[in-house]
Amino acid sequence: MQHETTMIGRPTLLVLSNHVYSAAGRKASVHFIADEFLRRGFEVRFVTVGASWVTRLKRFGRYETLRSTPSNKWLSQSDCLYSYLHYSGLGPVNMRSGILNWLTEPLFVRFGASLLEDVNQHLARATVVLIDSGSAVCFFDYVRSVNNAALVVYNAADLLGAVGVHPSLLRLEKKVFDNADVVRLASAQMAATIPSCGNLVFAPHGIDKxxxxxxxxxxxxxxxxxxxxxxxxxxxxxxxxxxxxxxxxxxxxxxxxxxxxxxxxxxxxxxxxxxxxxxxxxxxxxxxxxxxxxxxxxxxxxxxxxxxxxxxxxxxxxxxxxxxxxxxxxxxxxxxxxxxxxxxxxxxxxxxxxxxIDVSSVPGWSDVVDSILNRAPQEKVSRLALIEMSNRS
The missing domain is CATH 3.40.50.2000 (Glycogen Phosphorylase B;)
Incomplete structure (x- = not known):
């Protein structure tokens, strides 16, 4: 089903991620977090970024899902859950060459300078914006410029320096670490390499119990x-x-x-x-x-x-x-x-x-989202509470 409608008054989570939201595709931590917000009454807008002519050429795994997904249009995945493959033809790719990475950096920095208008309208009214680790970090400044009132969460599921991204993303990620409202770390060991600005929370991956x-x-x-x-x-x-x-x-x-x-x-x-x-x-x-x-x-x-x-x-x-x-x-x-x-x-x-085998320490995704919201600045939490109160009234 491709028809989509906006739910007036409902809190909205907008996700920016390299991953595709698809019933046929794999699920990473960001999908489970989005699902948990959906269970809590949020409208979820899941935007895939970083798709380019290079990723379209790749044939394996999630790239197959990416290639088969229509681009630049909202798709209804379920009630109040919509996905969007933002395709601009350009995306940050590690060129595996110091010279080529240096030459392409200005292009990739500009990659995060804007989003298409049918994404912008939902970004502007989002209550929470979740930026997933990967090329989505390019959009941090743009997110703030469009909607500074939203709770901005960085889902640091992986250390970008450890997974071989374009060097420009490492510099952009540092800004996100320093300025996001909440930085969710999937591993406490990550904190050793990240200067804390009081916004870090260790919330290990959960299970859809x-x-x-x-x-x-x-x-x-x-x-x-x-x-x-x-x-x-x-x-x-x-x-x-x-x-x-x-x-x-x-x-x-x-x-x-x-x-x-x-x-x-x-x-x-x-x-x-x-x-x-x-x-x-x-x-x-x-x-x-x-x-x-x-x-x-x-x-x-x-x-x-x-x-x-x-x-x-x-x-x-x-x-x-x-x-x-x-x-x-x-x-x-x-x-x-x-x-x-x-x-x-x-x-x-x-x-x-x-x-x-002890399973008592395995958290659910509700525990992960609780940890994220408990770390949020008070003014952002108050805004969330007001929206929830207005929905109940």
């Missing part, structure tokens, strides 16, 4: 035990191959990740799937695989990994590299450089008492 509580049939057929891997961030296909080869009696199910090289016979590649489709595979798996290829500066993933939270909530023993100092007792580590450790990690995971 209602979705996981719904009864679903077991999707697995055939040879088990079943090991599941979800997501593409820092994905190490060599590690998955090593796990599969070391445990040929298992079947490894890989969702939403690129693959390089030969696929072992006991590995099934599913490509991009909606999160609702993936949930049954999580609930009925025997173990979860987190094949991160960790580099310098990416240690914060200990706390910010969404898949670790999801595996834990499903009481899955987790197979992961020892390049991170994991705290969870149910994580069984392998050494990427030692093939002999893969079979040991799998053996430990599959023999573990899953009932002993």
């Amino acid at each position: 209602e979705l996981f509580a719904r009864p679903v049939p077991n999707p697995y057929r055939g040879h088990g035990p079943h090991i599941v891997s979800i997501g593409s961030m820092l994905f190490d296909s060599d590690a998955v191959r090593a796990v599969a080869n070391a445990a040929s009696h298992t079947t490894v199910h890989v969702f939403g990740a690129p693959w390089k090289g030969k696929v072992p016979p006991n590995v099934i590649l599913y490509g991009e799937r909606s999160f609702k489709e993936i949930v049954p595979y999580l609930k009925f798996a025997d173990a979860g695989l987190a094949p991160y290829k960790i580099g310098k500066g990416q240690e914060y993933l200990v706390q910010s990994s969404l898949k670790i939270k999801q595996y834990t909530f499903c009481r899955l023993p987790i197979i992961a590299p020892d390049t991170i100092g994991w705290q969870e007792k149910h994580i069984c580590s392998y050494s990427p450089s030692d093939l002999g450790t893969y079979s040991l990690a799998v053996s430990r995971a599959l023999s573990m008492d899953r009932g002993a």
